[in-house]
Amino acid sequence: MSTSTHHNGLLRFTTAGSVDDGKSTLIGRLLYDSKSIFQDQMEAVEQASKHKGLEDADLSLLTDGLRAEREQGITIDVAYRYFATPKRKFIIADTPGHIQYTRNMVTGASTADLAIILIDSRNGLVEQTHRHSFIASLLGLQHLVVCVNKMDLVDYDEQRYNELVSAFKSFSSRLDIKDITFIPISALKGDNVVDTSSNMAWYGGSTLLHHLENVHVGADRNLQDCRFPVQYVVRPQTDEHRDFRGYAGRIASGVFKKGDAVVALPSGRETNIESIKLGEDDLDLAFPPLSVVMTLEDDIDLSRGEMLVRKNNQPEMLNEIDAKIFWLDSRPLNTSSRLVVRHLSQEVRAKISEVLYRIDINTLHRDEDNREIDMNDIARVRIKTASPILADPYRTNRTTGAFILVDPSTHATVAAGVIG
Amino acid sequence: MTSKDTYNLDHLSELEAESIYVIREVAAQFDRPAILFSGGKDSIVVTHLAAKAFAPAKIPMPLVHIDTGHNFPETLEFRDNLVDRLGANLIVGLVQKTIDQGKVREETGHNASRNKLQTTTLIDTIEENKFDACIGGARRDEEKTRAKERFFSHRDDFSQWDPKNQRPELWNLFNGKHAPDEHFRVFPLNNWTELDVWNYILKEGIALPSLYYSHQRECIRRDGQILAYSEYLNLKEDETPEMMQVRFRTLGDLTITGAFESDADTVEKIIDEVAATRITERGGRMDDKRSSSAMEDRKKAGYF
Structure with a gap:
C-alpha cells in the first residue's frame, strides 16, 4: 500500500454510541485489522492494560489521549484517527457518548460524510441512539450505518437483529437521512467488521469495511450552485506582478470554468473569470473543495467576505436568519447578548431576536413552553444581523448554510447554526 | 462513469486544499502571524503549502526557527537556502540566549537535551514579536494527545493549552478571536498522516x-x-x-x-x-x- 492512489478518495466518518456500546473496540478493530496500529502503540496499550489488571488489551487506551480521559475511562473530546486501505483513505472522528460532551460530538459530525451508530444488541435503542442519529440528521449527513453490535452475546440471533432494525426504522422515518444501512456485527470477535461472519449466514449484506470502502459520497457535494467566497486578496506588488490582483478562496459549491461570466456580490458587478490558479499552475475549472486563486477580466472592487456567483443562480441576502442552533456554551442563551455571526469568510454583528422553540433531543418534539436554552440544547431561533449575509439553506448547501455564533466579550464559540 | 465522477479529487489534493484554506484563514484573521519552522519535513511541507497559497505573492508572514544550538548543520544550511529561494523573512530564537539570560538551566547527564528548554525560548520569541498566531507542522496521527488538536488551537497569555476545554470547531469555520496577549497555534497538516506527507513530497517534488x-x-x-x-x-x-x-x-x-x-x-x-x-x-x-x-x-x- 505504498502508492498514493486510494481509488475512492477520502471518506470522513464519525462514530457515535453510548459508553458501553463497544465504540472503542470497533475503532480498535478497524485500525488493527487494517494494520494501522503500530507495534510500539500496541505494546504501550498492552502494558497499560496489564497495569490496570485487565486480561485483554484495552483498545480504548489507543484512542483516549488525555490524562483525564484515561483516569475516568471515558472519552471527553473528539479524537481523530486515520487509516487507509488500497481502496480508500479514512478519517474517523471518534466522538464522546456522554450527554455533557454533546458539543464535541457535534464538532466531530460537522465535517463527516457518514456516521456509524452503534447499538448494543442486548440493550436495544437507548437515548444516545436517538440523540446521535438526530444530530447526524440535523447536520446534513446523508449516510448512516447502524451497527447492531455484540451479536455474539445474543447467539447471533436473526430475530433479535430484525427487531432492532424495525425499531430503528420506525424512529428514523422522522430523520432526514436517505441512506441508512444496517449491519449485524461483533466488534470484539470481528464478525462482519472486516471479514464476513460465518456465524450469521442469514445476513447477506456487506461487511462494515466493505461498505465504508464503497459507499458513494461524491454525489453529496453541491455541484450546481456556484459559490466562491473570497477569503483573501492576493496582491504581490512586485515588479514582475505589478498589476496582479487575485481572489483566493475555497470553492463552496458548483463548478467554475475559465471564461465564465460571474457576478460579484453584494456589489452586483459583472465580469468574467480570466484565470483559475492553484499555486503556479493554471486550471481550466475548479470545483469543491479546491482552494484556488481567481483573476477577473475587469478590475472590480472585491474583498474578503464577498462572493462570486452566477447571474442566474444567486444565494439569498439575509438580514434575518431562521436557523436551528446547537448551544455550545456553558452559560445559557441570553437574547439580550450581542453576538457575532461567522459565516464563510464573513463576520457580522448579530442578535438572537427570538427563540421559537426548543427541540427535545430525544423525542424530536418541539417544546414551545420551555425556551431556556442551555449547553447541549438545540433550538429554533431567529437571528437579526447588522448587515446581510450571502447564504443558502443548509439542506441544499452544507458550506453556505452553516454558521457559528461568537460571543465578542469572551471570544467563545457559543453556538453552531444551520440555516433553514 | 457519471459526470459527477469527473469532479472527484484524490485524497492528497483534498488535503492540500484543506491546508491551503487553513493557512489563508490565518493570514486573513490575524495581525501578526508566523510559521514555526523546524527544518523538519512537516514544516517544510507547511512552508511549501504557504508558498502555494499566496502565489504569485510571497508568503505574507515570517518563518520562525527556534535554534537549540544543537541542530544538525545540514538543517541550518537547508533553512537558509529555502528562505533565500522564497524571499521569506526569517526570525531565529536562540535557546543559548535564553540560557545566557539565566531563564533556564541546561540539563545535565547522559540524556541531557535542550528539547524542554526550547519551550521558554519559543514563548519569549512569540512575546517579543507579539505573534498572535503560529502555524506549526504537527499532525494528529503523530501522538495520542495530538489526535485531539483543533486546527485553531487557543493558548492563554501564559501560552498554555487547556485540552479539557477546547473551543468547539465546526465545519471549516475557525474562530480566531482572542484577548490581547493570547495567541493561537494553528495546524494545517492536522489530517495528514506520515505517509500522506511523503506521498505529497513525491508528488510535488519537494526538496x-x-x-x-x-x-x-x-x-x-x-x-x-x-x-x-x-x-x-x-x-x-x-x-x-x-x-x-x-x-x-x-x-x-x-x-x-x-x-x-x-x-x-x-x-x-x-x-x-x-x-x-x-x-x-x-x-x-x-x-x-x-x-x-x-x-x-x-x-x-x-x-x-
Missing part, C-alpha cells in the same frame, strides 16, 4: 535536508536507539561511535533524534519503507519516552 535519505554517519547505540554522534552528546564509558548506514525519520536536535539503519536513498524507497514500518514515527524520540503523558504535559506548557 528535503539530506538527513532524511540514507547516508554514512558516526553513531552510537543507546537504550535500543541509534543516536548521531556529535560534540553535544555526552558519551557513556562503554559507548564508542561507529560508522553506520542510516537515515532519520524525524528531525529534532542532534541529542534526541533517533536514526535507524536504512538503505532508502530516494523518496520512493522511503515511502515503501514507511508503509512497511511497524513503529510510529515518534517511536524514535527520546523526548516522548519520558512518560505516557509526556506530550500532553509539554503541550500544556506551550511546546510546539
